Amino acid sequence: MKVLSGAQIRALEAKAAAAGIPLSGMMENAGAAAVRLMRKKFDLLGKRAVIVCGKGNNGGDGYVCARLLTELSVKVTVILAQGRPASGLAAAAFAVMPQDVYVIDYRESAQTAEQLLAAADYILDGLFGFGFHGSIPADLISLVRAMNASGAVRVSLDLPSGAQCDNGAVLGECVCADYTVTFSTYKPVHVLAPGRDFCGEVVVSSVGIPAQMIAGFRPALSVYSVPEIKALFPPRPAISNKGDYGKLFCICGSVGMAGAAVMAGAAALRCGTGLVQMALPESIYPIVSSRLTEPVFTLYRTDADGAFLPECREEIRMALSKATAVLIGCGLGKRPAARELLQLVLREAVCPVLLDADGINLASENIDMVANSKAPVVLTPHPGEMARLMDLRTEEVQKDRIDCAAKAAQQLHAVVVLKGSGTVIAAPDGELILNTTGNPGMAKGGSGDVLAGMIAALLAQGMDPTIAAAAGAYLHGLAGDRCAERYSEHAMLPTDLVNLLPEIFLAVER
Numbered sequence: 484m485k486v487l488s489g490a491q492i493r494a495l496e497a498k499a500a501a502a503g504i505p506l507s508g509m510m511e512n513a514g515a516a517a518v519r520l521m522r523k524k525f526d527l528l529g530k531r532a533v534i535v536c537g538k539g540n541n542g543g544d545g546y547v548c549a550r551l552l553t554e555l556s557v558k559v560t561v562i563l564a565q566g567r568p569a570s571g572l573a574a575a576a577f578a579v580m581p582q583d584v585y586v587i588d589y590r591e592s593a594q595t596a597e598q599l600l601a602a603a604d605y606i607l608d609g610l611f612g613f614g615f616h617g618s619i620p621a622d623l624i625s626l627v628r629a630m631n632a633s634g635a636v637r638v639s640l641d642l643p644s645g646a647q648c649d650n651g652a653v654l655g656e657c658v659c660a661d662y663t664v665t666f667s668t669y670k671p672v673h674v675l676a677p678g679r680d681f682c683g684e685v686v687v688s689s690v691g692i693p694a695q696m697i698a699g700f701r702p703a704l705s706v707y708s709v710p711e712i713k714a715l716f717p718p719r720p721a722i723s724n725k726g727d728y729g730k731l732f733c734i735c736g737s738v739g740m741a742g743a744a745v746m747a748g749a750a751a752l753r754c755g756t757g758l759v760q761m762a763l764p765e766s767i768y769p770i771v772s773s774r775l776t777e778p779v780f781t782l783y784r785t786d787a788d789g790a791f792l793p794e795c796r797e798e799i800r801m802a803l804s805k806a807t808a809v810l811i812g813c814g815l816g817k818r819p820a821a822r823e824l825l826q827l828v829l830r831e832a833v834c835p836v837l838l839d840a841d842g843i844n845l846a847s848e849n850i851d852m853v854a855n856s857k858a859p860v861v862l863t864p865h866p867g868e869m870a871r872l873m874d875l876r877t878e879e880v881q882k883d884r885i886d887c888a889a890k891a892a893q894q895l896h897a898v899v900v901l902k903g904s905g906t907v908i909a910a911p912d913g914e915l916i917l918n919t920t921g922n923p924g925m926a927k928g929g930s931g932d933v934l935a936g937m938i939a940a941l942l943a944q945g946m947d948p949t950i951a952a953a954a955g956a957y958l959h960g961l962a963g964d965r966c967a968e969r970y971s972e973h974a975m976l977p978t979d980l981v982n983l984l985p986e987i988f989l990a991v992e993r
């Protein structure tokens with residue numbers, strides 16, 4: 484699903500207007516969409532609706548609602564939060580409101596307005612739309628508080644007032660909506676925290692702009708939904724063999740971190756790969772092979788200083804040449820052999836390579852290795868690893884995750900999956916995808932190994948790196964959400980995610 488920024492929506496409106504679709508018609512459709520939702524969900528006859536309108540076009544949508552709700556025998560009050568409408572469009576909608584709409588100016592009758600809000604059945608929020616910036620001004624704070632304190636159902640028009648359209652920031656008070664009716668497409672505020680948490684259920688409605696005109700806009704951001712994910716996994720052909728589903732070469736695990744290799748390998752096996760081959764230090768082979776039956780293993784040895792023994796190099800090279808994707812880094816450690824393996828992979832692989840954990844930490848020592856690799860590279864850093872990679876502080880990464888992931892993707896010529904609440908997938912061509920699944924129960928050591936194994940498995944099957952990253956993150960989060968329902972956020976384990984993957988894929992295949 485496309486997510487367009489405020490500026491893009493303005494450009495879209497202008498384009499539609501130039502093509503002969505009047506802005507007044509769009510405003511009419513916007514208000515009608517909100518009323519349609521209310522009719523569908525609630526009994527409106529004789530109920531009391533209070534519509535809070537700002538001076539912009541968001542307020543204009545509110546005046547349209549006032550007219551349409553009055554026609555449905557709803558008792559409507561309009562609260563002018565900032566006086567009369569400032570735009571011609573909103574003023575025109577204001578002018579045609581029926582006489583029976585009770586209009587009060589909040590600046591003159593704040594107490595009455597707040598009493599009406601308290602007694603309302605429905606509150607429509609037309610205070611601010613995508614033209615909002617900064618925070619709710621001091622003179623409107625108690626108005627927003629009264630809207631939130633009411634027992635009424637709150638419906639926000641376009642977005643909850645107080646949240647910023649393009650980054651989801653909420654810098655002060657914000658309307659806490661039960662429903663948000665938005666127009667044409669999702670906007671970043673609907674998917675980015677904290678704004679998204681004030682939206683309630685988001686309903687996207689057309690205001691009459693043709694779909695092909697919307698399709699012409701490159702989205703600021705995309706989000707995946709279940710149907711889009713399902714479309715990525717067509718049925719496996721009846722006549723096929725393991726060679727048709729790729730060969731993943733996993734270079735993961737070290738002494739003390741065998742579990743990372745087990746989780747990454749198990750996740751990869753559960754995501755449909757034809758063959759998983761694992762390169763391990765000889766010493767942890769008994770642990771890994773006792774947990775995983777399906778992979779084939781390539782064992783390597785190191786000398787006393789942790790350096791790779793030359794006789795192992797050829798075998799690794801051979802495996803690399805046959806792989807359709809490589810996963811390197813989960814629990815790999817940072818000893819000389821790990822560094823040498825990473826250099827070998829980034830120098831010689833031509834298939835997609837996924838770098839996770841220590842793979843990323845080692846790459847941070849020389850990021851040109853990544854940028855210059857001829858292999859398509861995917862990196863899956865958590866914020867701390869991202870900070871190391873980009874020479875930033877973790878707080879700087881977290882402050883603008885989207886921007887940071889986008890810059891890293893461009894600088895490294897790689898797909899970057901910045902993990903955390905709202906995982907961001909950034910591609911070197913500027914494409915940005917925000918993942919919407921997952922929960923805090925996944926914030927545990929091992930979840931990242933599972934994600935890396937899942938994305939790598941999709942890469943091995945030939946999925947485009949950006950799509951594999953987005954689909955892997957989505958399914959990983961979905962498995963996490965199922966785990967939380969079943970085992971609780973506290974008790975769920977990364978291993979549970981892997982064990983639930985069959986259920987997730989059953990749903991995807993249906």
Ligand SMILES: NC(=O)C1=CN([C@@H]2O[C@H](COP(=O)(O)OP(=O)(O)OC[C@H]3O[C@@H](n4cnc5c(N)ncnc54)[C@H](OP(=O)(O)O)[C@@H]3O)[C@@H](O)[C@H]2O)[C@@H](O)CC1
Pocket residue numbers: 492493496506509510513537538539540541542543544569570610611612613614615616617618619620640641642666667690
């Ligand atoms: N997309 C579509 O297809 C359609 C969109 N439509 C609707 O139009 C809406 C966008 O309308 P809009 O551009 O007039 O912006 P909106 O937010 O109503 O008002 C901005 C006003 O608020 C003010 N203001 C801002 N921040 C403030 C602050 N902190 N404190 C105080 N004031 C502040 C700002 O003042 P200024 O920045 O100029 O000083 C300006 O006067 C959109 O969300 C949707 O509902 C539909 O009608 C048609 C189809």
Ligand SMILES: [K+]
Pocket residue numbers: 541608609610611612639640641642643644
């Ligand atoms: K609003």
